[in-house]
Amino acid sequence: MDRITAAQVFVSIAERGSMIAAADALDMSRAMVTRYLAEMEAWAGARLLHRSTRRLSLTDAGDVTLARCRAMLELAGAVPVAAHDVESPQGLLRVACSQSLAQATLAPAITAFLRQYPRVTVDVQVDSRAVNLVEQRIDLALRITNALEPNLIARTLAQCESVTCASPAYLAARGTPQRPQDLGGHNCLTYTYFGKSLWHYTDAQGAAVSVPVGGNLSANEDTVLLKAAVAGAGVVLQPVYSVAKLIADGHLVALMPDYVPQSMGIHGIYTSRQHMAPALRAMLDFLLDWFAHDPTWLSVSNVRGK
Known part of the structure; x- marks a missing residue:
């Protein structure tokens, strides 16, 4: 059943007080109006009109249904306007x-x-x-x-893109790793969601190098690791966007320029x-x-x- 049309039929009957008048207004046969009214009553689960030889009047259920049908028709009429409005992001x-x-x-x-x-x-x-x-x-x-x-x-x-780095104080105390294999002798600060135990690199010849790393500090938020690294806690592998300013300001030193960390x-x-x-x-x-x-x-x- 086309419930929008059924609602239009019911509203027209209620407003005009006659199924014949509703049929004329909607350019619809009386039989079709009767069918739509019957289906509307089936949908509502109640009798919507008192019928007599002289006039039609709404039942209590009809009063409620009339208000809801008017609201539904108003909403249906607004759909094309809404679709037009959202052409512009909002x-x-x-x-x-x-x-x-x-x-x-x-x-x-x-x-x-x-x-x-x-x-x-x-x-x-x-x-x-x-x-x-x-x-x-x-x-x-x-x-x-x-x-x-x-x-x-x-x-x-x-x-x-990522970069491996450490603070000048850490490097002065522990030495500077020259290649990924050297990281096994360093305290590596690991990010829970960013290669916690295995760091991947590509060397100058394009060969892949993967090394297991470990340390005494890991976290699920890189702000913790960066502050720890700046304080001299160890070596970090982090997105360049997180460490670029720290490197530029001299708080961290980018390591192993011949080995490019895996991008993500x-x-x-x-x-x-x-x-x-x-x-x-x-x-x-x-x-x-x-x-x-x-x-x-x-x-x-x-x-x-x-």
């Missing part, structure tokens, strides 16, 4: 991201995004763990990994490719372009040991 967009990426890159990127799309509101949820998009009502999760689950819907936005993908993860909200689509497109062209982000790839 509304709330909930984005999940790690603290380091949020602070270093997402904050300036979203600021620029909101200047371009002022009708969008962004709520950033900071969490180092992988979030459940449906349960936590997240529209977009940004994740740095090379091991996405195969069932996820994701768009790769950029590559995240920065992915935008969302729930469905179908009926994607314009705000989400705009955010994905914006971030892809931002990572590719923003000079601040691009400059961190130049931070390497000499």
Whole structure:
């Protein structure tokens, strides 16, 4: 049953007080009006009209149903307007991201995004763990990994470069590693979600080198590791965007310039490719372009040991 049409028929009968008048107003046969009314009563589960030879009147259930049908028709009439409105990105967009990426890159990127799309509101949820998009009502999760689950819907936005580094005080006390194999003799501070026990490199000839590492401190948030590294606790392998300023200011020293740590993908993860909200689509497109062209982000790839 076309419930919208059935609602229109019922409202027309109630307003005109006659099935014949409703049929004329809707350019519909009386038999079709009768059918739609019967189906509306079946849907409501109650008799909606008192019928007499002189006039029709609403039952108590009819009064309630009339109000609901008018509300439904009003909402149905607003759908084309709403569809037209969302051609321009607007509304709330909930984005999940790690603290380091949020602070270093997402904050300036979203600021620029909101200047371009002022009708969008962004709520950033900071969490180092992988979030459940449906349960936590997240529209977009940004994740740095090379091991996405195969069932996820994701768009790769950029590559995240990394650097191995330590403080001048630590290197003065423990020596400077020249190659990945030397890390076995050093206290390596490991990030729970970023290669906790095995660090991967590529040498100058393009050969892959993987070395087991360990130390007396690990954490699930790189801010802890960076502060510890600056204080002289050990060697860290971290995204360049997290350590670029610390290296530039001399608080950390980039190590092993001939060995490039494995890069990782920065992915935008969302729930469905179908009926994607314009705000989400705009955010994905914006971030892809931002990572590719923003000079601040691009400059961190130049931070390497000499």
